[in-house]
Amino acid sequence: MKRIYLDNAATTPLDPEVFEAMKPMMLEMYGNPSSTHAHGREVRTKIERARKTVAELLNTTPSEIFFTSGGTEADNTAITCSVEAYDLKHLITSKIEHKAVLQTAEKLEAQGKVKLSFVDLDHQGHIDYDHLNSLLKDNSRSMVSIMHANNEIGTLNDIARIGEMCKEYDAVFHSDTVQTMGHFKHDLQALACHFIVGAGHKFNGPKGVGFLRVCKSKKIGRFVEGGGQERNHRGGTENVYGIVGLAKALEIAYRDMESHQKHIQGLKTRMIEGLKNNISGIEFNGDIREGHSLYTVLNASFPAHEDNDMLLFNLDINGISASGGSACSSGANTGSHVLTGIKADPERQGIRFSFGKYSTADEVDYTVEKLVEILNPVHA
Numbered sequence: 001m002k003r004i005y006l007d008n009a010a011t012t013p014l015d016p017e018v019f020e021a022m023k024p025m026m027l028e029m030y031g032n033p034s035s036t037h038a039h040g041r042e043v044r045t046k047i048e049r050a051r052k053t054v055a056e057l058l059n060t061t062p063s064e065i066f067f068t069s070g071g072t073e074a075d076n077t078a079i080t081c082s083v084e085a086y087d088l089k090h091l092i093t094s095k096i097e098h099k100a101v102l103q104t105a106e107k108l109e110a111q112g113k114v115k116l117s118f119v120d121l122d123h124q125g126h127i128d129y130d131h132l133n134s135l136l137k138d139n140s141r142s143m144v145s146i147m148h149a150n151n152e153i154g155t156l157n158d159i160a161r162i163g164e165m166c167k168e169y170d171a172v173f174h175s176d177t178v179q180t181m182g183h184f185k186h187d188l189q190a191l192a193c194h195f196i197v198g199a200g201h202k203f204n205g206p207k208g209v210g211f212l213r214v215c216k217s218k219k220i221g222r223f224v225e226g227g228g229q230e231r232n233h234r235g236g237t238e239n240v241y242g243i244v245g246l247a248k249a250l251e252i253a254y255r256d257m258e259s260h261q262k263h264i265q266g267l268k269t270r271m272i273e274g275l276k277n278n279i280s281g282i283e284f285n286g287d288i289r290e291g292h293s294l295y296t297v298l299n300a301s302f303p304a305h306e307d308n309d310m311l312l313f314n315l316d317i318n319g320i321s322a323s324g325g326s327a328c329s330s331g332a333n334t335g336s337h338v339l340t341g342i343k344a345d346p347e348r349q350g351i352r353f354s355f356g357k358y359s360t361a362d363e364v365d366y367t368v369e370k371l372v373e374i375l376n377p378v379h380a
């Protein structure tokens with residue numbers, strides 16, 4: 001049976017070029033990068049080269065890049081360490097952030113360290129900038145954590161605008177950029193954002209590796225106790241092949257961004273048209289307008305039906321991998337805090353289709369065809 005992968009927001013396949021870059025780190029360069037002998041030094045050089053690559057692509061300096069185990073650790077660290085380092089008393093976030101942010105925020109609130117405020121959202125998941133402004137105005141020593149693109153519905157927030165607002169009120173700004181890293185260009189000289197993050201597996205790199213950018217104007221403490229790795233901030237022997245792979249993947253993503261963006265946006269538009277033309281009552285969650293939406297993500301909202309719970313399962317047995325919510329609930333319909341957060345109709349079924357550079361028009365057409373079959377005779 002044909003298998004189609006439309007869950008690229010959960011993770012992406014490894015690019016063979018990235019694998020080639022990682023291979024020597026797995027088989028030949030096995031020294032510990034903290035060792036001062038030649039075996040260690042050659043591996044250290046690779047890590048520092050990877051850091052330089054990431055920094056140059058983001059238009060920042062290598063000393064601002066800290067490698068982590070992924071997006072979750074980077075998000076946790078940015079928030080927890082900022083609150084501690086700057087004795088922040090107020091945390092502003094939104095109800096549709098990834099759990100890596102939400103649970104961190106809720107924990108800090110439960111520990112009595114911060115007052116937590118949720119910025120209002122519209123029905124498509126955009127933040128209310130006026131409300132954010134009043135939250136900032138009414139509370140000093142604030143931290144703002146607002147994602148660039150939502151991972152379930154794709155709606156983009158204007159992080160440049162949020163950054164300027166944070167600057168005005170002297171607030172610390174973290175943005176969960178996991179879904180846009182490698183898909184949009186981030187220029188950190190221009191962007192007023194203290195902390196952004198990336199996860200290698202979202203842009204055809206390896207899993208289990210990511211990074212946190214800490215703006216040089218902000219100092220945070222150690223986040224993993226142990227050795228002196230990551231300039232004394234994160235103890236533990238580095239994920240050397242992961243780091244080398246992540247840097248290579250980001251390099252490729254930046255190199256090919258324009259053509260991939262065009263290709264993937266084309267697939268998304270094709271899917272929108274295919275669904276609109278073939279499934280009555282179809283709607284979409286989030287802002288689907290080009291330029292206002294993450295081009296890799298499309299959240300389709302199917303009309304209420306008693307078999308809705310089976311939709312993902314039926315797609316799966318027809319060879320199509322999609323998702324009902326975030327990466328953590330791929331393949332399972334566990335209910336989505338994002339759809340709840342934008343007050344989507346709970347009777348309807350939201351399915352996230354997410355596209356990558358290896359996705360094809362044939363796969364999109366086949367998926368629409370199968371959906372029509374699955375929903376038949378209700379919609380045919």
Ligand SMILES: Cc1ncc(COP(=O)(O)O)c(C=O)c1O
Pocket residue numbers: 009010069070071072073075098100147149150151176178179199208210326327328
């Ligand atoms: C928006 C967002 N933030 C954070 C994460 C967590 O990243 P990781 O799985 O690399 O820890 C994800 C993963 O799906 C995500 O989509």
